[in-house]
Amino acid sequence: MRKGTALVTGAGRGLGAAIARRLSAEGWPVVVNDLDQAAAEGLADDIARAGGRALAVGVDATDPAQVATMVQWAREHFGPVLVTVANASGPQGEVPVEELSWAYMLRHFEFFTKSPLALLHAAVPDMRAARWGRVVHIGSDLFDRADPGWSAYMAAKGALLGLTRGWALELGTDGITVNLVAPGWIPVERHGAIPPEVAERWLGRQAVPRWGTPDDVAGAVAYLTSEDAGFISGQRIVVNGGFHFA
Ligand SMILES: NC(=O)c1ccc[n+]([C@@H]2O[C@H](COP(=O)([O-])OP(=O)(O)OC[C@H]3O[C@@H](n4cnc5c(N)ncnc54)[C@H](O)[C@@H]3O)[C@@H](O)[C@H]2O)c1
Known part of the structure; x- marks a missing residue:
C-alpha cells in the first residue's frame, strides 16, 4: 500500500460518498470534498467511526485556487495526494437545443473539464515525486447512448x-495512470422514488436486470486505483449492467 492520500470531489453524497468510503476501506486516508460542508463532515465522521481517516473540505471543486488550497491541506494532514477522483457535479437536467445557452454549457465544462484540470495541476507534483499516481474521472455512459x-x-x-x-x-512515464469510469443510471438520493413502469422499461434494457448501486461504481474506482491496475491507462470502464438498445 502506498503512503499517501486519496481525494474525492463531490463526495458528500451519491456516488462520491460510496467511492470515498471504499477508498478508505482500501486503506487510504481520504479527503472528502463537497461544497456542502455539512454533508462532507457527516461522511468524514462515518468513515472515522468505521476506523478510517478522513478530512472534510467544503470548497468549490471548480475553483482552481480553492482546489490548490485543499490539496495543500490534504498534504499537511495525511501526506502526498496520490489518488484523485474527479466526481463533483452541479445540478443536471433536460434542456432542449432551442433553449441551450452557452452559460449552461460552460457550467458543465466547469465541472467536467475545469475542475479535473485544477485537481490534476494541484496533485500532479506529489504523484510525480512518488513516481506513482492514480487519476480517475467519473464520466457517463450517456456519451455513447x-x-x-x-x-x-x-x-x-x-x-x-x-x-x-x-x-x-503525457503522464505514463511518471508512473501515473489516468482512467475514466462511466456509470449508467445509478439511483442516488437526488433521483427519489422511481415509478415502477420507468424501472421496468429501464431494467429491461440491461443485461444485468437490477439497479446499479454506488458501490458498483466504487468497486471500479477501487480497482483502477489499485496496484493491480498499473498497466491500465487512458481507458474507460462502463458500469451500466450491459445497457443495450434492443
Ligand atoms: N448517479 C448517476 O446515475 C450517474 C450516472 C452517470 C454519471 N454520473 C456522474 O457521477 C458523478 C456523481 O453523480 P451523483 O449522481 O452522485 O451526483 P450528486 O448530485 O448526488 O452528487 C454530487 C455532489 O457534488 C457536490 N457538489 C456540487 N457542486 C460542487 C462544487 N462546486 N464543488 C464540490 N462539490 C460540489 C454536491 O453537493 C453533491 O454532493 C457526477 O459526475 C455525475 O455526472 C452519475
Missing part, C-alpha cells in the same frame, strides 16, 4: 474522456 435534452452534459463528459486519453499519454 445519448438522450434528448442532455447535449451539454454529453459534450462535457465527452471532453473529459478526451482529457483522460491525452493526460494518460
Whole structure:
C-alpha cells in the first residue's frame, strides 16, 4: 500500500460518498470534498467511526485556487495526494437545443473539464515525486447512448474522456495512470422514488436486470486505483449492467 492520500470531489453524497468510503476501506486516508460542508463532515465522521481517516473540505471543486488550497491541506494532514477522483457535479437536467445557452454549457465544462484540470495541476507534483499516481474521472455512459435534452452534459463528459486519453499519454512515464469510469443510471438520493413502469422499461434494457448501486461504481474506482491496475491507462470502464438498445 502506498503512503499517501486519496481525494474525492463531490463526495458528500451519491456516488462520491460510496467511492470515498471504499477508498478508505482500501486503506487510504481520504479527503472528502463537497461544497456542502455539512454533508462532507457527516461522511468524514462515518468513515472515522468505521476506523478510517478522513478530512472534510467544503470548497468549490471548480475553483482552481480553492482546489490548490485543499490539496495543500490534504498534504499537511495525511501526506502526498496520490489518488484523485474527479466526481463533483452541479445540478443536471433536460434542456432542449432551442433553449441551450452557452452559460449552461460552460457550467458543465466547469465541472467536467475545469475542475479535473485544477485537481490534476494541484496533485500532479506529489504523484510525480512518488513516481506513482492514480487519476480517475467519473464520466457517463450517456456519451455513447445519448438522450434528448442532455447535449451539454454529453459534450462535457465527452471532453473529459478526451482529457483522460491525452493526460494518460503525457503522464505514463511518471508512473501515473489516468482512467475514466462511466456509470449508467445509478439511483442516488437526488433521483427519489422511481415509478415502477420507468424501472421496468429501464431494467429491461440491461443485461444485468437490477439497479446499479454506488458501490458498483466504487468497486471500479477501487480497482483502477489499485496496484493491480498499473498497466491500465487512458481507458474507460462502463458500469451500466450491459445497457443495450434492443
Ligand atoms: N448517479 C448517476 O446515475 C450517474 C450516472 C452517470 C454519471 N454520473 C456522474 O457521477 C458523478 C456523481 O453523480 P451523483 O449522481 O452522485 O451526483 P450528486 O448530485 O448526488 O452528487 C454530487 C455532489 O457534488 C457536490 N457538489 C456540487 N457542486 C460542487 C462544487 N462546486 N464543488 C464540490 N462539490 C460540489 C454536491 O453537493 C453533491 O454532493 C457526477 O459526475 C455525475 O455526472 C452519475
